[in-house]
Amino acid sequence: MTDTWLTSLITDTPQQGYELAITLSRRGVKYTQPDMDTLKKLRPEYANSAEGLTAASHVIAVNFQTVAAANNYWRG
Amino acid sequence: MTDTWLTSLITDTPQQGYELAITLSRRGVKYTQPDMDTLKKLRPEYANSAEGLTAASHVIAVNFQTVAAANNYWRG
C-alpha cells in the first residue's frame, strides 16, 4: 500500500477519534488481505455473526485506546 | 453515521464511565453492522451464550480502561 492514509492521530473530537479507530481497524484487515473482491465476499461472514461483530468492536476498542491517549483524552 | 453521539469521555462517576464504556462497545458493533434488523436478529446469538457474554464483557473492559484513564480514575 503506497497511498498516504494516516498523517496524524490527533482529532478534534472523541467521536472523530473513535471513527479513526475504526479506520485503523479496517486498515489492519486490508493490509493483510488487499484484494477488495475477497474482502467483499467475507463481509457477511462477520457482519452477520454476533461473534464477528464483537471481535470487530474489540479491535476498535484497542485502537481507540491508542487514539484517545494520543489526544490526551480530549480533556481540553 | 452522521449523528453526534460522543462529545466527551469525562463522566461524573465511575459507574457513568462504565456505562459509557458499554455505549462505546455497542457503537463498535453498530458501525460495523448498521442494519438494526440484523442486529436484533443476532442478539440471542450472544446474549444467550456464555462465550458471547464473556466476549461482550471483555470489550467493555477494554473501553472502560480508556474512559477510566480519561477521568484520572475519578480519584477526586
Added chain:
Amino acid sequence: MTDTWLTSLITDTPQQGYELAITLSRRGVKYTQPDMDTLKKLRPEYANSAEGLTAASHVIAVNFQTVAAANNYWRG
C-alpha cells in the same frame, strides 16, 4: 440498570481491588443479559469449561489493570 453499584475504584488492598475487578467483569455480563434466569442457565456453560474459565480470568485481568492503576498499584 438504575441501581448504584460503582462509586469508586479505590480499595484498601490489592485483593479488594482484584475482587472489584471481578465485580466489573460480572457487571459487563449483566448489562448485556439482564435476565437472571438466563444467566443462571448459562453458568455451567463456562464454569465447567476450561476455555470459558480462562476467558473469564482474562476479562478480570483487564479490569484489574484498570483498578490497579487507579490505586497507584497500592504502592503505599
Added chain:
Amino acid sequence: MTDTWLTSLITDTPQQGYELAITLSRRGVKYTQPDMDTLKKLRPEYANSAEGLTAASHVIAVNFQTVAAANNYWRG
C-alpha cells in the same frame, strides 16, 4: 473466598513478578469456579491443548503488565 492471598503487587525480582502474574491468572479461574474437583477434571482440557495453553499464557501476559508496572519494571 475469605482467605487473604494478595497483600502486595511488589516483588523482589521480575521472575517473582511473573510468578505472581500466574497466581493472579489462576485466582481468576478459582473465583469463577471454586470447586476444586471440577477444576482438576478440566485441567487436561487446556493443559493438553495448544489453544488452551496459548490462552493461559495470554492471561498471564495481561497480569504481568500490571505487576511489572506496579514494580516500575524493576528498573532500580
Added chain:
Amino acid sequence: MTDTWLTSLITDTPQQGYELAITLSRRGVKYTQPDMDTLKKLRPEYANSAEGLTAASHVIAVNFQTVAAANNYWRG
C-alpha cells in the same frame, strides 16, 4: 533468527508506525513457525477468513499501541 530486523521503534509518521506494527505482528508468526513453505500454505486459511483477518488486525492494534507510545503519538 540471527538477522537484524528491528533497530528502533521510532518512525517519521504514524503510517510508518502502523506499518512497523504490521512487521512486528508478522515476526511473531515467523519466530513461532520459521518454515516459509508452511507459512505460505497457511496464508489462505486466515487471509480468506473473516475471523482470521479480524484476529490479524487485533494483533496489529496491540503492536501499534506500543509503537505509538514509543513515538509519543507523533504529537510533535
Added chain:
Amino acid sequence: MTDTWLTSLITDTPQQGYELAITLSRRGVKYTQPDMDTLKKLRPEYANSAEGLTAASHVIAVNFQTVAAANNYWRG
C-alpha cells in the same frame, strides 16, 4: 520451576526486547504445562494452524508492550 530465567526486563536493543517477549510467552505455556513431551506433541497443533500462529503472535505483542515500556522504548 525453580531455575532462574528472568533477572531483568532491560535489553540493549528493541529486537532483543522482542525476543525476550517471546521467552515470556513461552514460559507462560511451560508453567501451565511443564511436561516437555506433551509440549512437543502439541507443537504441530498451533505451528501449523493460522489461528494458532496469530494467537501466539498476540501473546508476544502483549509481552512486548511490557518489555518496551520497561526500556522506555529504547528512545536513547
